[in-house]
Amino acid sequence: YTASIGRLVIGQNGIMSTPAVSCVIRKIKAIGGIILTASHNPGGPNGDFGIKFNISSGGPAPEGITDKIFQISKSLQEYHICPELKVDLSIIGKQTFEVDTFKPFTVEIVDSVESYAEMLRGIFDFAALKELLSGPNHINVRLDAMHGVVGPYVKKIVCEELGSPANSAVNCVPSEDFGGHHPDPNLIYAADLVNTMKGGEYDFGAAFDGDGDRNMVLGKHGFFVNPSDSVAVIGANITSIPYFQKTGVKGLARSMPTSGALDNVAKALKMPLYETPTGWKFFGNLMDAGKLSLCGEESFGTGSDHIREKDGLWAVLAWLSILATRKQSVEDIMKDHWQKFGRNFFTRYDYEEVDSDAANKMIDHLQTTMSDKAFLGQKFSSEDKTYQVEKADNFEYTDPVDGSVSKGQGLRIIFSDGSRIIFRLSGTGSAGATIRLYIDSYEKDPQKIYQDPQVMLAPLVDIALRISQLQEKTGRTAPTVIT
Numbered sequence: 001y002t003a004s005i006g007r008l009v010i011g012q013n014g015i016m017s018t019p020a021v022s023c024v025i026r027k028i029k030a031i032g033g034i035i036l037t038a039s040h041n042p043g044g045p046n047g048d049f050g051i052k053f054n055i056s057s058g059g060p061a062p063e064g065i066t067d068k069i070f071q072i073s074k075s076l077q078e079y080h081i082c083p084e085l086k087v088d089l090s091i092i093g094k095q096t097f098e099v100d101t102f103k104p105f106t107v108e109i110v111d112s113v114e115s116y117a118e119m120l121r122g123i124f125d126f127a128a129l130k131e132l133l134s135g136p137n138h139i140n141v142r143l144d145a146m147h148g149v150v151g152p153y154v155k156k157i158v159c160e161e162l163g164s165p166a167n168s169a170v171n172c173v174p175s176e177d178f179g180g181h182h183p184d185p186n187l188i189y190a191a192d193l194v195n196t197m198k199g200g201e202y203d204f205g206a207a208f209d210g211d212g213d214r215n216m217v218l219g220k221h222g223f224f225v226n227p228s229d230s231v232a233v234i235g236a237n238i239t240s241i242p243y244f245q246k247t248g249v250k251g252l253a254r255s256m257p258t259s260g261a262l263d264n265v266a267k268a269l270k271m272p273l274y275e276t277p278t279g280w281k282f283f284g285n286l287m288d289a290g291k292l293s294l295c296g297e298e299s300f301g302t303g304s305d306h307i308r309e310k311d312g313l314w315a316v317l318a319w320l321s322i323l324a325t326r327k328q329s330v331e332d333i334m335k336d337h338w339q340k341f342g343r344n345f346f347t348r349y350d351y352e353e354v355d356s357d358a359a360n361k362m363i364d365h366l367q368t369t370m371s372d373k374a375f376l377g378q379k380f381s382s383e384d385k386t387y388q389v390e391k392a393d394n395f396e397y398t399d400p401v402d403g404s405v406s407k408g409q410g411l412r413i414i415f416s417d418g419s420r421i422i423f424r425l426s427g428t429g430s431a432g433a434t435i436r437l438y439i440d441s442y443e444k445d446p447q448k449i450y451q452d453p454q455v456m457l458a459p460l461v462d463i464a465l466r467i468s469q470l471q472e473k474t475g476r477t478a479p480t481v482i483t
Contacts, residue, residue: 005031006105011112014089015174017149017212019303019311020116022058026307027115031056040184040209040300044177059284059308113156120157123243123306124317125324132324134163139203139323143316144193145172147179148210153313168202183210185300185312186482187224190216198222204323204330208312214300215312217319219330225319226453226483228259228346228440231296233337234318235265240325241318243306244293250305253283253295256395256410257422257438259344262296264442268341277397277409278424284308289401298348298438298483335450342444345456349479351435351470359433362473363425366411367394369467380467382459387415395422413467418442421464435474437464454481 009028011020018035025033033054041048053061053069061069085097087107099105120126132139141164145151151172158164171179182189185207197205197218205218217225225233235252238244253274254262266273276282278297286292287305296302301310302318319330326333369375370392379388391414396407410424419441426434439460443449448456464470471477 007108008106009108009110010087010089012090012092012109013112015149015152016112017116017153017313018052019212019307019309019314020112020153022054022307022309023116023119024110025054025056025058027119029056032061033058035211037211038178038183039211040182040214042178042182043210044180047177054308057284057288057308059288060279060281062281062285113153116153117157117161119306120314120317123241123314124321125242126162128324129317129320130162132320133158138163140201141168141320142193142196142202142205143169144185144190144205144207145169145174146183146185146190146207146209147171147173147175147181148183148208148212149174150208150212150313153212154208157313178210183208185209185214185216187216188480188482194218194222194224204320206312206316206319208316209300212312213303213310215302215315216300217316217330219334221331223331223334225330225334226259226298226346227296227300227302228254228261228298228344228483229334229337230315230319231258231294231302232261232265232341233322233333234296234302234315235262235269235271235294236337236341237322237325237333238294240321243304247293247305249293250290251286251292253286253292255279255282255297255299256397256412257348257424257436258296258298259346259440260418260420260442261341261344261346264341264344274400275397277395277406280308280310282397282399282406285399285401291400298346338449339446342442343449345439345441345443345451345453346483347439347453347457347461348482349437349461350482351437351474351476351479353432354435354474354476356433358474359425359435362435362468362470363411363423365473366423366468370411370413380463382462382466385459387417387419387460387463390414390416413464419460421460421467423464423468435470435476437461437468437470437479439464 021033021035035052037050038048055061092109094108097105143154145154151174154169155172159166159169190207193205193207200221203220207216251272252262252266255278256275263273283295294304302315303310379386395409395412398405410422413421422438424436439457
C-alpha cells in the first residue's frame with residue numbers, strides 16, 4: 001500500500017503554513033499531508049519539533065488513524081531510505097526520479113502562497129480590502145509574523161496585493177528558531193506588538209504563530225480582542241464576508257473552555273451552536289457533515305469551513321472585512337457588540353511546570369469535592385458576590401456526526417447565573433504538568449460591561465482557588481495570565 005504514493009508536493013524552500021497545507025491537500029485531492037512543525041512553541045535545535053499528519057479532508061488525523069499509525073509503528077521491521085535522491089526545494093516545478101520501488105517518482109515544488117491566496121480571493125472582497133488598506137482614507141495596520149511561516153503570506157497578500165505599506169509587516173522572514181522567540185500570539189509573547197500599538201500610530205494590529213493557524217487581534221492604543229470575543233464578532237458580522245453570502249451559515253461552534261460569547265450570537269441569529277472538546281478535529285467532523293461554518297477556541301484559534309484547520313490570516317482578513325463594512329474602529333465594534341449581546345468576561349490562568357503528582361492529586365481532590373451530593377446547591381461568597389453551584393461535572397462530548405464519545409475533557413463548575421469555572425490538566429511532559437483555569441461570567445448591565453475583566457472576575461478566581469485548594473496542593477501561587 002506504500003507503492004501507491006508516487007507524487008510529493010512540497011512548498012518552495014520547505015515553507016508552508018498549516019492553513020495553506022490544508023488548502024493544497026483539498027485542492028489537489030491528496031491522500032494526506034505531513035507537516036513538520038513546532039506549532040506555537042519555541043523552535044530550533046533546543047526547541048520543540050513535531051510531525052503532524054493531515055488526512056484527505058485537509059484536517060488533522062483523528063484518533064482512529066493516529067492509533068493505527070502507532071500500532072503499525074510497533075511492528076515495522078525495516079524501512080528503506082534513498083539518500084541519493086537530492087531535490088532542490090528552491091526551484092518551482094516538477095522533478096522526476098527513477099526509484100526502485102516507485103517508477104516514476106515525482107516531486108513537485110509549488111509556490112507556497114499562490115493556492116492559498118487564490119482561495120482567499122474567492123472568500124473575501126479584495127477590492128474593498130484594498131480600499132481599506134491603501135485607498136485615500138486607508139487605515140494603518142501593523143502585522144507581526146513573529147519569525148514564523150506567515151511572513152511570506154503577509155508580504156504577498158496584504159502588502160503586495162492589498163497595498164498595505166511594506167513596513168506595516170514585521171518579523172516576516174521565517175526563522176527555524178523563530179529569532180530565539182516564542183511564536184505564540186498572545187499578550188505575553190507578542191509584547192512588542194502590544195507596545196507598538198499603544199503608541200496610537202496604528203489602527204489595527206495582529207500577530208501570528210509559528211505555523212500560521214493562530215492569531216491575536218488588537219485595536220488602536222493596544223485594545224485587546226479576547227479570542228472568545230473575536231469569533232463572536234465575526235459571527236455577528238458574518239455577512240461582511242462574501243463567502244458566507246454564497247454558502248449560508250450552517251452552524252457555529254466553540255471549544256468548551258471558550259467563553260459563551262458565541263452562544264449569545266447563535267441565540268440571537270437562531271443558529272445551531274456546538275460546544276466541543278478542545279481540538280480542531282472535532283470541528284472538522286461537523287464541517288464535513290455540513291453542520292458548521294464558523295468556529296473558534298480561546299487559545300487564539302479562529303476558522304471556518306473553507307479549510308479544516310484554524311487559520312490566522314483568514315481571521316485577520318475577516319476582521320478587516322468587518323472594519324471595511326462598518327467603517328468603525330476595532331474598539332467601537334467590540335463595544336457595540338457588548339452593548340447588543342452583553343459581555344462574557346473571560347480569563348485564563350496557566351499554572352505551568354507543576355509537579356505531575358501534585359497536579360494529579362489536586363485534580364483528584366477537586367473531583368471528589370465536586371462529586372459530593374452536598375456540593376450541588378452550595379453557595380460561595382467572595383467580596384460582594386455570591387454564587388450558587390447549579391452543575392458540576394467532567395465534560396464529555398458525544399459527536400453528533402459519528403456518535404463517538406470523548407470523556408474527561410475538563411472539570412466544570414457551573415453556577416446558577418451561568419458563570420463557569422473550568423479546570424483542565426494538560427501535558428505531563430518532562431517539564432511537568434500545566435493546570436489551566438478558565439473563568440467565564442456573563443454581564444448585560446450597560447454600566448458594567450466596560451470594566452476590567454480581572455476586577456470583574458476576581459471573586460470567581462478567589463472561589464475557584466478555594467474550592468480546588470490549587471495553591472495549597474501544588475505550591476504554585478503565580479500563574480501566567482494568558483487572557
